[in-house]
Amino acid sequence: MHSVLNPEFGDKIVTLTAAMVLVLQIAMAAQRWLVTNIRIFGLQSFLLAFIAGTIAVFNGAPHLFMAAVLTLLVKAILVPILLERLVDRIGIRQEIEPFINAPLSVLISGALTLAGYIVSESIYRSDPHTSSAALGHNTLAVAISLFLIGFFTMINRRKALTQVLALLSLENGLFLATISLTYGMPLIVELGVFFDVLVAVLVLAILVYRIRETFDSMDVSRMRRLQG
Amino acid sequence: MLLVALLIVPLAAAGLAYFARTRVAMEAVNLAAFTVILVVALLLGRQVLASGPVALWDGFFYADELSALVILLTASMAMVCSVYAVGYMREDERSGALASDDSGATANSKLRQYYALTPLFVFAMLLVTLANNLGVMWVAIEATTLASVFLVMFYGKVTSLEAAWKYAIIGGVGLSMALFGTVLAYYSAHNLAGSETLAGLNWSVLASHAAQLDKTTMRLAFILALLGYGTKAGLAPMHTWKPDAYSEAPVPAAAILSTAMLNCALYGLVRFYILSTRCLGPDFAGGLLITFGILSMGVSAPFVLVQRNYRRLLAYHTIDHAGIMATALGVGGALGSLALMLHMTFHTVAKGLLFLCAGNVSQHFKTDLFRKIKGGVIQAMPVTGVIFLMAILAIIGMPPFSLFQSEFLIVRAALAGGHSVASVLFIVFGMGVFAGALIHIGSLVLGPSDGAPAAEWHPWRNTPMLFLAAVLVVIGFWLPAPLLALIRGAARVVTGE
Numbered sequence: 001m002h003s004v005l006n007p008e009f010g011d012k013i014v015t016l017t018a019a020m021v022l023v024l025q026i027a028m029a030a031q032r033w034l035v036t037n038i039r040i041f042g043l044q045s046f047l048l049a050f051i052a053g054t055i056a057v058f059n060g061a062p063h064l065f066m067a068a069v070l071t072l073l074v075k076a077i078l079v080p081i082l083l084e085r086l087v088d089r090i091g092i093r094q095e096i097e098p099f100i101n102a103p104l105s106v107l108i109s110g111a112l113t114l115a116g117y118i119v120s121e122s123i124y125r126s127d128p129h130t131s132s133a134a135l136g137h138n139t140l141a142v143a144i145s146l147f148l149i150g151f152f153t154m155i156n157r158r159k160a161l162t163q164v165l166a167l168l169s170l171e172n173g174l175f176l177a178t179i180s181l182t183y184g185m186p187l188i189v190e191l192g193v194f195f196d197v198l199v200a201v202l203v204l205a206i207l208v209y210r211i212r213e214t215f216d217s218m219d220v221s222r223m224r225r226l227q228g
Numbered sequence: 229m230l231l232v233a234l235l236i237v238p239l240a241a242a243g244l245a246y247f248a249r250t251r252v253a254m255e256a257v258n259l260a261a262f263t264v265i266l267v268v269a270l271l272l273g274r275q276v277l278a279s280g281p282v283a284l285w286d287g288f289f290y291a292d293e294l295s296a297l298v299i300l301l302t303a304s305m306a307m308v309c310s311v312y313a314v315g316y317m318r319e320d321e322r323s324g325a326l327a328s329d330d331s332g333a334t335a336n337s338k339l340r341q342y343y344a345l346t347p348l349f350v351f352a353m354l355l356v357t358l359a360n361n362l363g364v365m366w367v368a369i370e371a372t373t374l375a376s377v378f379l380v381m382f383y384g385k386v387t388s389l390e391a392a393w394k395y396a397i398i399g400g401v402g403l404s405m406a407l408f409g410t411v412l413a414y415y416s417a418h419n420l421a422g423s424e425t426l427a428g429l430n431w432s433v434l435a436s437h438a439a440q441l442d443k444t445t446m447r448l449a450f451i452l453a454l455l456g457y458g459t460k461a462g463l464a465p466m467h468t469w470k471p472d473a474y475s476e477a478p479v480p481a482a483a484i485l486s487t488a489m490l491n492c493a494l495y496g497l498v499r500f501y502i503l504s505t506r507c508l509g510p511d512f513a514g515g516l517l518i519t520f521g522i523l524s525m526g527v528s529a530p531f532v533l534v535q536r537n538y539r540r541l542l543a544y545h546t547i548d549h550a551g552i553m554a555t556a557l558g559v560g561g562a563l564g565s566l567a568l569m570l571h572m573t574f575h576t577v578a579k580g581l582l583f584l585c586a587g588n589v590s591q592h593f594k595t596d597l598f599r600k601i602k603g604g605v606i607q608a609m610p611v612t613g614v615i616f617l618m619a620i621l622a623i624i625g626m627p628p629f630s631l632f633q634s635e636f637l638i639v640r641a642a643l644a645g646g647h648s649v650a651s652v653l654f655i656v657f658g659m660g661v662f663a664g665a666l667i668h669i670g671s672l673v674l675g676p677s678d679g680a681p682a683a684e685w686h687p688w689r690n691t692p693m694l695f696l697a698a699v700l701v702v703i704g705f706w707l708p709a710p711l712l713a714l715i716r717g718a719a720r721v722v723t724g725e
Contacts, residue, residue, distance in 0.1 A: 181412075211389055
């Protein structure tokens with residue numbers, strides 16, 4: 001398959017898409033509306049599925065098709081639908097109210113992206129044979145940045161549901177790291193990870209629902225009963 | 229065959245318990261399943277001792293002495309707790325604690341939740357120890373969290389929700405780091421031939437080629453795995469979920485969380501430690517583990533000293549012991565590894581026993597707070613009181629109990645390895661925990677009675693407690709030869725002799 005298609009062209013597509021994924025991640029860290037946040041996450045997952053598909057075609061790694069399809073079904077379609085339903089059902093106020101305001105969040109995200117590039121540099125330089133995973137290390141840097149920004153978003157949010165979204169976008173960063181470093185994990189591991197993600201979303205959705213019912217709020221910074 | 233049985237039986241039990249109609253049927257399914265699992269675990273231990281590691285399906289499942297030891301401890305605790313749970317849940321049903329939930333769940337559906345989730349939880353823990361593939365191991369450790377979240381929020385109170393939320397989110401974030409570590413471990417082997425197959429992520433394959441793994445990547449992989457599985461083991465500063473989860477879960481589930489699940493998280497750490505030492509030498513991983521271990525001991529000591537709730541006290545005590553075991557692993561070498569395996573075994577028995585005692589006290593006095601029980605546990609419930617006191621003496625490391633031996637061994641190994649600062653801190657923090665636990669539990673048990681009524685004899689709850697107490701006394705003086713051989717074998721897996 002890869003004799004027909006030029007891998008370098010695929011590499012360019014992947015890098016471009018990865019850049020868009022990063023932009024979406026920063027947008028998610030900065031913006032204030034819950035439903036928009038869920039949709040951005042869905043779009044980001046869709047782009048990741050596209051990246052996985054592109055690598056599968058251009059670099060001759062057919063088992064990545066499976067990962068692409070799973071990402072599309074689970075993270076781009078199923079999880080956003082589930083979360084939007086949850087939002088409808090509990091009828092929460094739509095605003096997110098982060099601890100740190102939007103402009104500063106964007107600045108911090110930028111700094112974390114820089115950190116991502118520095119870390120990925122050290123992994124790549126150590127390794128003269130990039131033959132098995134010759135994707136530009138831009139992708140790895142983006143993956144690490146996604147991971148770090150996901151962490152930051154997680155700390156920055158007070159509401160239960162938005163913390164779940166941050167956790168999921170952090171997971172997206174991990175997925176990008178696996179496909180850019182090693183063309184994905186072995187299929188059975190990948191399946192297990194997807195299964196865990198899906199179950200985790202269900203479990204967390206139930207928790208969010210119960211927290212909302214019990215505390216009459218999703219603000220987890222109000223949960224301060226257990227101390228010491 | 230044995231390996232498949234270990235996985236099929238708990239899964240089947242979870243399914244059967246879910247569809248069982250009556251309480252007695254659910255109890256019977258759990259008791260039968262955990263008895264079978266314990267027997268299979270013993271058989272597996274025997275086979276591993278007789279003929280070395282057992283593998284199945286091209287090494288997809290793999291059990292060496294280390295796995296066999298952790299499986300044996302998990303199966304024993306699951307068995308003991310399933311007997312205890314019968315009495316505990318019946319008492320909860322009688323006192324109305326199960327129906328007090330405001331979500332409208334009936335007592336029967338609560339029981340179903342407990343008896344179906346516990347085998348699922350045990351299944352995930354057994355999968356952790358049987359999976360050779362590091363990716364599958366990660367999936368299984370994540371599954372232990374998912375299976376136990378609803379056990380933590382079992383009572384549906386405001387505080388249970390808070391505890392479950394912290395547990396799920398902190399666990400989720402921590403484990404995502406461990407997944408990153410696993411990916412990097414996979415990547416560190418990509419120069420080797422055949423690394424892009426399923427077996428390329430097998431621990432046994434990585435361990436035998438560890439010297440050729442990429443060093444920088446391995447270093448990062450170990451740090452991430454330590455943070456991730458360390459969160460699951462409750463090492464400071466990632467320990468904050470632990471006291472909440474242990475004090476909110478039903479007591480038999482809390483006992484499993486603080487013994488078997490701690491062992492499983494440490495098991496994950498040990499596997500990465502072995503890869504890291506064979507690739508980078510012992511100093512890198514050792515130094516990190518000792519730092520986190522001593523920090524955990526230091527963080528838990530003040531909380532034990534000023535604690536107001538005896539179940540939270542036990543939780544901080546588990547953080548202390550997670551730190552002790554991480555330190556033992558970090559010290560490493562033949563002596564440190566042996567001390568780790570001994571301590572893991574002894575801690576499982578003693579901590580399990582403590583939780584069962586705390587459960588008895590909690591159900592009799594209807595509170596977990598020291599200030600509401602002035603004392604007099606020994607008058608109201610003499611058997612539980614005496615055993616509680618004995619177990620607390622054992623776990624803080626009083627001779628002649630066995631934990632004294634293992635902690636002494638750890639300090640000796642640390643001094644021999646030149647970790648003098650760590651040894652001094654180990655002893656200082658150990659003393660803090662010693663004093664705190666002894667004062668609190670001592671006054672709880674021996675303090676003046678405020679005339680609480682005497683407890684009746686509860687066979688379902690007292691028999692497992694008496695059994696564990698007997699085990700605790702016996703292993704202080706004598707370890708059965710096969711168990712000792714298994715412990716030594718597990719230590720040899722770590723040192724790689």
